[in-house]
Amino acid sequence: MQFSxxxxxxxxxxxxxxxxxxxxxxxxxxxxxTSPTGRCxxxxxxxxxxxxxxxxxxxxxxxxGLDEIDLVLVLEETGRSALPEPIVETAxxxxxxxxxxxxxxxxxxxxxASAAATHALxxxxxxxxxxxxxxxxxxxxxxxxxxxxxVLGAVDSVDGAxxxxxxxxxxxxxxxxxxxxxxxxxxxxxxxxxxxxxxxNGLADRMITMTVEYASARKQFGVAIGTFQxxxxxxxxxxxxxxxxxxxxxxxxxTIANDDADRAVAVSLAKASASDAATLAARVALQCHGAxxxxxxxxxxxxxxxxxxxxxxxxxxxxxRARIGRAIL
Amino acid sequence: MDLTFSPAETAFRAECRDWxxxxxxxxxxxxxxxxxxxxxHREWERTLFDARWxxxxxxxxxGGREASxxxxxxxxxxxxxxxxxxxxxxxxxxxxxPTLFELGTQEQQDRILPKMASGEEAWxxxxxxxxxxxxxxxxxxxxxxxxAAGGWRLRGQKTWTTRGAFCDRLFGLFRTDPDAPRxxxxxxxxxxxxADGVTVRPVERxxxxxxxAEVFFDDAFVPDADVLGEVGRGWSVAMATxxxxxxxxxxxxxxFMAAADRLIDLARRVAEDADADPQLQDRVTRAWMxxxxxxxxTFWTVTRLVAGERPGAESSLVKLFWSELDVRLHETALxxxxxxxxxxxxxxxAWMKGYEFSLSGPIYAGTNEIxxxxxxxxxxxxxxx
Numbered sequence: 001m002q003f004s005x006x007x008x009x010x011x012x013x014x015x016x017x018x019x020x021x022x023x024x025x026x027x028x029x030x031x032x033x034t035s036p037t038g039r040c041x042x043x044x045x046x047x048x049x050x051x052x053x054x055x056x057x058x059x060x061x062x063x064x065g066l067d068e069i070d071l072v073l074v075l076e077e078t079g080r081s082a083l084p085e086p087i088v089e090t091a092x093x094x095x096x097x098x099x100x101x102x103x104x105x106x107x108x109x110x111x112x113a114s115a116a117a118t119h120a121l122x123x124x125x126x127x128x129x130x131x132x133x134x135x136x137x138x139x140x141x142x143x144x145x146x147x148x149x150x151v152l153g154a155v156d157s158v159d160g161a162x163x164x165x166x167x168x169x170x171x172x173x174x175x176x177x178x179x180x181x182x183x184x185x186x187x188x189x190x191x192x193x194x195x196x197x198x199x200x201n202g203l204a205d206r207m208i209t210m211t212v213e214y215a216s217a218r219k220q221f222g223v224a225i226g227t228f229q230x231x232x233x234x235x236x237x238x239x240x241x242x243x244x245x246x247x248x249x250x251x252x253x254x255t256i257a258n259d260d261a262d263r264a265v266a267v268s269l270a271k272a273s274a275s276d277a278a279t280l281a282a283r284v285a286l287q288c289h290g291a292x293x294x295x296x297x298x299x300x301x302x303x304x305x306x307x308x309x310x311x312x313x314x315x316x317x318x319x320x321r322a323r324i325g326r327a328i329l
Numbered sequence: 330m331d332l333t334f335s336p337a338e339t340a341f342r343a344e345c346r347d348w349x350x351x352x353x354x355x356x357x358x359x360x361x362x363x364x365x366x367x368x369x370h371r372e373w374e375r376t377l378f379d380a381r382w383x384x385x386x387x388x389x390x391x392g393g394r395e396a397s398x399x400x401x402x403x404x405x406x407x408x409x410x411x412x413x414x415x416x417x418x419x420x421x422x423x424x425x426x427p428t429l430f431e432l433g434t435q436e437q438q439d440r441i442l443p444k445m446a447s448g449e450e451a452w453x454x455x456x457x458x459x460x461x462x463x464x465x466x467x468x469x470x471x472x473x474x475x476x477a478a479g480g481w482r483l484r485g486q487k488t489w490t491t492r493g494a495f496c497d498r499l500f501g502l503f504r505t506d507p508d509a510p511r512x513x514x515x516x517x518x519x520x521x522x523x524a525d526g527v528t529v530r531p532v533e534r535x536x537x538x539x540x541x542a543e544v545f546f547d548d549a550f551v552p553d554a555d556v557l558g559e560v561g562r563g564w565s566v567a568m569a570t571x572x573x574x575x576x577x578x579x580x581x582x583x584x585f586m587a588a589a590d591r592l593i594d595l596a597r598r599v600a601e602d603a604d605a606d607p608q609l610q611d612r613v614t615r616a617w618m619x620x621x622x623x624x625x626x627t628f629w630t631v632t633r634l635v636a637g638e639r640p641g642a643e644s645s646l647v648k649l650f651w652s653e654l655d656v657r658l659h660e661t662a663l664x665x666x667x668x669x670x671x672x673x674x675x676x677x678x679a680w681m682k683g684y685e686f687s688l689s690g691p692i693y694a695g696t697n698e699i700x701x702x703x704x705x706x707x708x709x710x711x712x713x714x
Binding site for chain 1: 330333335593596597600611613614618619621622625626631632636646650701702705708709710
């Protein structure tokens, strides 16, 4: 048993953290709300250059040939910065799926193209309008096709940077589409849920850190509000939830990387815990900030709204608990 | 990252499991917090000791197996899984012993540890006083120097002393310098509860057992040989122990995993009832998930411990989590039982008793309010007053 990351894995995380601090500060997330695409091109290009989009893609397809254990910390960082980019869909879901099919579009994704994906539990494809390839995981078939093969119907997200679309296949399903493969869809779904869980943990950590800083500086009644026990206990509760959610995401990454039999339960543990921890962190962060946190001029809302979006997508906490319940009860 | 146990660890698990299956009493022992139950538990712990399962992580010379931290966790999982009796000697073995190994003299280790391991001498913790519970530095029991006798005379009172009514010895903090600042001037002493000048009065607990005691000291003598660490340095000696108490040592994940499994069994039985509540099923799932979360967080922490890191204020997060998990788990069981929950006899009675016991978790070892302050100030870095 060696439940820890290697020095290389931690170095990759640190490099991504530094990159995102530079290329995706809150101002960049805020700018994405009003830009045409809702995305953050400088961060995406820098991540592409670092090879991050191909972490779990084999070297033969242009990737780094690593696994989900290497990827999970990277995705946590993209959550910490609320990166407005389809990195979970591209790096965790579609690129490895295409690589496993021998589809050469995997290499294009590694090189910086982006992907969108839908599933019964995540029916809105995020940033689909700028994706080069879209995967629609349906109940009877999985369609993998260029964006042009779909009709996109825009719907609005609580998170103004997330450009969401309902998908409809335009005309006939492209010929040569592989038959529906349940295990392929299950694996893609679990990777999406894991990636989203990792981002939620990063978001929770960021909101707690922001709130500790704020509560240490903000004075009321002549003292920093962080000295009040009521404020301390709110933040301790959020930190507690995160402390016990994070190892579950790391362990879930390991079950995917090793194709363990308990992968589904492990992923659901990770996603349910991360959704709950981040939702609690958002609630606590807002309460401890007070009215300033209720404004959109202040940055907190960027992280809270990403949290609410991600907590609900790729299976919310209740859905994942039900999946666990079916396995154990 | 490697989340598998080695072949040697798997073999160790099989050895534990086989021995426990062959030796765990078929019928549950009476509560170890009653006079007759304590005696029966002591016999069981002697059986454990004779087979070298009483203190698996200790050196062989004191009755252990020199098991690694991973093997110790495996043993605890198997122990709980087998439904083996609660350890009435645990406060000595898990709270005092680590401090003795670290700070005790060779003479103290050789004299005290073998008797502790065999259960011949059971230890209780003398921290709380009537006016000092979670505010440990506020204790006022005195130890007064007696140069002629070569030791200390104790005056004062300890309270809420778990199993104090049955134990042989007590480890605790006493004020040796009343003029020093409150964290200074304390000394960690090892006290014989059978000594002259010591009076032990059992106090009935919430769950009906005589598990608590008040201990009164009226010039009771403690020789210099029973000072643990330096005179006046008792606070830092005690802090080593409270880290163990809040952290891993008393609360291996196996206990909660086994309880969650029992809860699932109970839920399956209740589910046969047509009125089974789907919300209750969700609560059962949550309890199982929390036990799993506790297990993996523990493995995460243990990896760091094995690498040589020392647990810090993070142990307060661990204490918060397991104590509240334990309460939720038992609350869920009572909800499943419905009107059967209130019965003090019969096949389900252990759940109410367990519930009552679980309610002590958020109180002892520093209340959860204190723990949240510790997390806020020392883990998150929020300002003190």
